[in-house]
Amino acid sequence: MTARRQRGGRPRDSRVDDKILRTTRELIDEVGYPALTVDQIAARAGVGKAAIYRRYASKAEMAFTATMYDMYEQQLPPLAGTGSLHGDLLSLVRAFHVRMAAPAARQLAPVLISEIAVNPELETRFQDTFLAAEQAAFAEIIEQAVARGELAGAVDPAMAHLLLLGALASALYIIKLPVDDAMVNDLVTAATAGITALADRHHNGPAGSDEPH
Numbered sequence: 001m002t003a004r005r006q007r008g009g010r011p012r013d014s015r016v017d018d019k020i021l022r023t024t025r026e027l028i029d030e031v032g033y034p035a036l037t038v039d040q041i042a043a044r045a046g047v048g049k050a051a052i053y054r055r056y057a058s059k060a061e062m063a064f065t066a067t068m069y070d071m072y073e074q075q076l077p078p079l080a081g082t083g084s085l086h087g088d089l090l091s092l093v094r095a096f097h098v099r100m101a102a103p104a105a106r107q108l109a110p111v112l113i114s115e116i117a118v119n120p121e122l123e124t125r126f127q128d129t130f131l132a133a134e135q136a137a138f139a140e141i142i143e144q145a146v147a148r149g150e151l152a153g154a155v156d157p158a159m160a161h162l163l164l165l166g167a168l169a170s171a172l173y174i175i176k177l178p179v180d181d182a183m184v185n186d187l188v189t190a191a192t193a194g195i196t197a198l199a200d201r202h203h204n205g206p207a208g209s210d211e212p213h
Protein backbone atom coordinates (compact mmCIF):
# COMPACT_ATOMS: atom_id res chain seq x y z
CA MET A 1 0.00 0.00 0.00
CA THR A 2 1.33 3.44 -0.77
CA ALA A 3 1.89 6.01 1.94
CA ARG A 4 0.13 9.36 1.86
CA ARG A 5 0.79 12.60 3.69
CA GLN A 6 -1.33 13.58 6.64
CA ARG A 7 -1.94 17.04 7.99
CA GLY A 8 1.39 17.22 9.80
CA GLY A 9 3.27 16.29 6.65
CA ARG A 10 4.19 12.78 7.83
CA PRO A 11 3.51 9.67 5.71
CA ARG A 12 0.15 8.08 6.35
CA ASP A 13 -0.89 4.47 5.96
CA SER A 14 -3.65 3.99 3.40
CA ARG A 15 -4.80 0.91 5.30
CA VAL A 16 -5.63 3.08 8.31
CA ASP A 17 -7.39 5.59 6.05
CA ASP A 18 -9.52 2.85 4.57
CA LYS A 19 -10.39 1.38 7.98
CA ILE A 20 -11.50 4.78 9.29
CA LEU A 21 -13.66 5.60 6.28
CA ARG A 22 -15.17 2.11 6.00
CA THR A 23 -16.01 2.09 9.70
CA THR A 24 -17.49 5.57 9.48
CA ARG A 25 -19.81 4.48 6.67
CA GLU A 26 -20.86 1.38 8.59
CA LEU A 27 -21.68 3.32 11.75
CA ILE A 28 -23.58 6.03 9.90
CA ASP A 29 -25.75 3.29 8.39
CA GLU A 30 -26.24 1.69 11.81
CA VAL A 31 -26.72 4.60 14.20
CA GLY A 32 -27.09 7.69 11.98
CA TYR A 33 -24.83 10.72 11.87
CA PRO A 34 -26.19 12.55 14.98
CA ALA A 35 -25.37 9.56 17.23
CA LEU A 36 -21.98 8.91 15.62
CA THR A 37 -18.92 9.54 17.81
CA VAL A 38 -15.20 9.51 17.13
CA ASP A 39 -14.80 7.10 20.05
CA GLN A 40 -17.07 4.57 18.29
CA ILE A 41 -15.11 4.87 15.07
CA ALA A 42 -11.73 4.53 16.80
CA ALA A 43 -12.83 1.48 18.78
CA ARG A 44 -14.32 -0.42 15.85
CA ALA A 45 -11.55 0.50 13.42
CA GLY A 46 -8.88 -0.40 15.96
CA VAL A 47 -7.08 2.94 15.68
CA GLY A 48 -6.33 5.72 18.11
CA LYS A 49 -8.38 8.92 18.17
CA ALA A 50 -5.16 10.82 17.48
CA ALA A 51 -4.86 9.01 14.15
CA ILE A 52 -8.34 10.22 13.23
CA TYR A 53 -7.73 13.83 14.23
CA ARG A 54 -4.46 13.90 12.29
CA ARG A 55 -6.53 13.21 9.19
CA TYR A 56 -9.72 15.16 9.76
CA ALA A 57 -10.49 18.48 11.41
CA SER A 58 -13.92 17.37 12.59
CA LYS A 59 -16.41 14.53 12.72
CA ALA A 60 -18.39 16.21 9.94
CA GLU A 61 -15.38 16.37 7.60
CA MET A 62 -14.59 12.70 8.21
CA ALA A 63 -18.19 11.63 7.67
CA PHE A 64 -18.47 13.74 4.53
CA THR A 65 -15.30 12.18 3.13
CA ALA A 66 -16.55 8.69 3.93
CA THR A 67 -19.98 9.13 2.36
CA MET A 68 -19.34 11.46 -0.58
CA TYR A 69 -16.04 10.01 -1.84
CA ASP A 70 -14.79 6.48 -2.30
CA MET A 71 -11.41 6.94 -0.59
CA TYR A 72 -9.18 9.63 0.89
CA GLU A 73 -7.97 10.84 -2.49
CA GLN A 74 -11.47 12.22 -3.24
CA GLN A 75 -11.76 10.03 -6.32
CA LEU A 76 -14.12 11.55 -8.86
CA PRO A 77 -16.19 9.85 -11.52
CA PRO A 78 -14.17 9.25 -14.72
CA LEU A 79 -14.88 11.79 -17.42
CA ALA A 80 -17.14 10.30 -20.03
CA GLY A 81 -15.62 11.81 -23.17
CA THR A 82 -18.99 11.95 -24.91
CA GLY A 83 -17.77 14.40 -27.54
CA SER A 84 -19.94 17.29 -26.41
CA LEU A 85 -19.88 19.80 -23.58
CA HIS A 86 -23.47 19.01 -22.62
CA GLY A 87 -22.85 15.26 -22.67
CA ASP A 88 -19.69 15.45 -20.56
CA LEU A 89 -21.30 17.76 -18.01
CA LEU A 90 -24.40 15.58 -17.83
CA SER A 91 -22.38 12.44 -17.20
CA LEU A 92 -20.35 14.12 -14.47
CA VAL A 93 -23.30 15.76 -12.73
CA ARG A 94 -25.40 12.59 -12.84
CA ALA A 95 -22.63 10.83 -10.92
CA PHE A 96 -22.50 13.65 -8.38
CA HIS A 97 -26.28 13.63 -8.05
CA VAL A 98 -26.23 9.99 -6.96
CA ARG A 99 -23.77 10.83 -4.18
CA MET A 100 -25.23 14.16 -3.16
CA ALA A 101 -28.82 12.86 -3.00
CA ALA A 102 -27.96 9.89 -0.78
CA PRO A 103 -29.62 10.03 2.69
CA ALA A 104 -26.27 10.28 4.50
CA ALA A 105 -25.17 13.18 2.31
CA ARG A 106 -28.45 14.99 2.96
CA GLN A 107 -27.72 14.68 6.69
CA LEU A 108 -24.09 15.67 6.49
CA ALA A 109 -23.84 18.46 3.94
CA PRO A 110 -25.78 21.07 5.96
CA VAL A 111 -23.74 20.20 9.07
CA LEU A 112 -20.47 20.56 7.19
CA ILE A 113 -21.58 23.86 5.65
CA SER A 114 -22.37 25.26 9.10
CA GLU A 115 -18.97 24.16 10.42
CA ILE A 116 -17.13 25.67 7.46
CA ALA A 117 -18.83 29.02 8.19
CA VAL A 118 -17.13 29.25 11.60
CA ASN A 119 -13.94 27.24 11.08
CA PRO A 120 -11.37 28.86 8.74
CA GLU A 121 -9.08 25.81 8.88
CA LEU A 122 -11.88 23.50 7.78
CA GLU A 123 -12.87 25.97 5.05
CA THR A 124 -9.32 25.94 3.68
CA ARG A 125 -9.11 22.15 3.81
CA PHE A 126 -12.47 21.80 2.07
CA GLN A 127 -11.42 24.20 -0.69
CA ASP A 128 -8.01 22.57 -1.14
CA THR A 129 -9.35 19.00 -1.33
CA PHE A 130 -12.98 18.54 -2.35
CA LEU A 131 -13.57 21.76 -4.27
CA ALA A 132 -10.17 21.70 -5.95
CA ALA A 133 -10.72 18.14 -7.18
CA GLU A 134 -14.22 18.94 -8.44
CA GLN A 135 -13.12 22.10 -10.20
CA ALA A 136 -10.26 20.21 -11.85
CA ALA A 137 -12.84 17.88 -13.43
CA PHE A 138 -14.75 20.87 -14.79
CA ALA A 139 -11.49 22.39 -16.05
CA GLU A 140 -10.74 19.24 -18.05
CA ILE A 141 -14.22 19.18 -19.58
CA ILE A 142 -13.91 22.86 -20.57
CA GLU A 143 -10.44 22.32 -22.00
CA GLN A 144 -11.73 19.49 -24.18
CA ALA A 145 -14.68 21.62 -25.36
CA VAL A 146 -12.28 24.41 -26.33
CA ALA A 147 -10.06 21.95 -28.19
CA ARG A 148 -13.08 20.68 -30.15
CA GLY A 149 -14.01 24.25 -31.06
CA GLU A 150 -17.25 23.95 -29.12
CA LEU A 151 -16.29 26.85 -26.87
CA ALA A 152 -14.77 30.10 -28.11
CA GLY A 153 -12.31 30.16 -25.25
CA ALA A 154 -11.65 29.05 -21.70
CA VAL A 155 -14.07 29.66 -18.86
CA ASP A 156 -13.16 29.78 -15.17
CA PRO A 157 -13.86 26.23 -13.93
CA ALA A 158 -14.96 27.68 -10.59
CA MET A 159 -17.80 29.43 -12.41
CA ALA A 160 -18.82 26.24 -14.22
CA HIS A 161 -18.68 24.39 -10.90
CA LEU A 162 -20.88 27.05 -9.30
CA LEU A 163 -23.42 26.99 -12.12
CA LEU A 164 -23.91 23.24 -11.87
CA LEU A 165 -22.89 21.74 -8.54
CA GLY A 166 -23.77 24.96 -6.71
CA ALA A 167 -27.26 24.85 -8.17
CA LEU A 168 -27.59 21.12 -7.45
CA ALA A 169 -26.45 21.53 -3.84
CA SER A 170 -28.89 24.40 -3.33
CA ALA A 171 -31.76 22.35 -4.75
CA LEU A 172 -30.96 19.34 -2.59
CA TYR A 173 -29.89 20.90 0.71
CA ILE A 174 -31.48 24.36 0.91
CA ILE A 175 -34.62 24.48 -1.22
CA LYS A 176 -35.05 20.69 -0.79
CA LEU A 177 -36.53 20.05 -4.21
CA PRO A 178 -37.30 16.52 -5.42
CA VAL A 179 -34.43 16.48 -7.91
CA ASP A 180 -34.86 13.83 -10.61
CA ASP A 181 -32.91 13.11 -13.79
CA ALA A 182 -35.10 15.46 -15.81
CA MET A 183 -34.19 18.34 -13.50
CA VAL A 184 -30.51 17.37 -13.65
CA ASN A 185 -30.73 17.45 -17.44
CA ASP A 186 -32.39 20.88 -17.33
CA LEU A 187 -29.66 22.20 -15.00
CA VAL A 188 -26.98 20.92 -17.37
CA THR A 189 -28.74 22.45 -20.38
CA ALA A 190 -28.94 25.83 -18.65
CA ALA A 191 -25.33 25.63 -17.44
CA THR A 192 -24.08 24.63 -20.88
CA ALA A 193 -25.75 27.70 -22.36
CA GLY A 194 -24.29 29.88 -19.61
CA ILE A 195 -20.77 28.49 -20.02
CA THR A 196 -21.00 28.98 -23.80
CA ALA A 197 -22.16 32.57 -23.34
CA LEU A 198 -19.32 33.28 -20.90
CA ALA A 199 -16.78 31.84 -23.34
CA ASP A 200 -18.18 34.00 -26.15
CA ARG A 201 -18.13 37.09 -23.97
CA HIS A 202 -14.58 36.56 -22.75
CA HIS A 203 -13.35 35.78 -26.26
CA ASN A 204 -15.20 38.48 -28.18
CA GLY A 205 -15.79 41.08 -25.45
CA PRO A 206 -19.17 42.51 -24.47
CA ALA A 207 -21.65 42.62 -27.33
CA GLY A 208 -21.33 45.87 -29.24
CA SER A 209 -18.22 46.96 -27.32
CA ASP A 210 -16.33 47.71 -30.54
CA GLU A 211 -19.13 49.64 -32.14
CA PRO A 212 -19.70 53.37 -31.50
CA HIS A 213 -23.06 54.41 -30.10
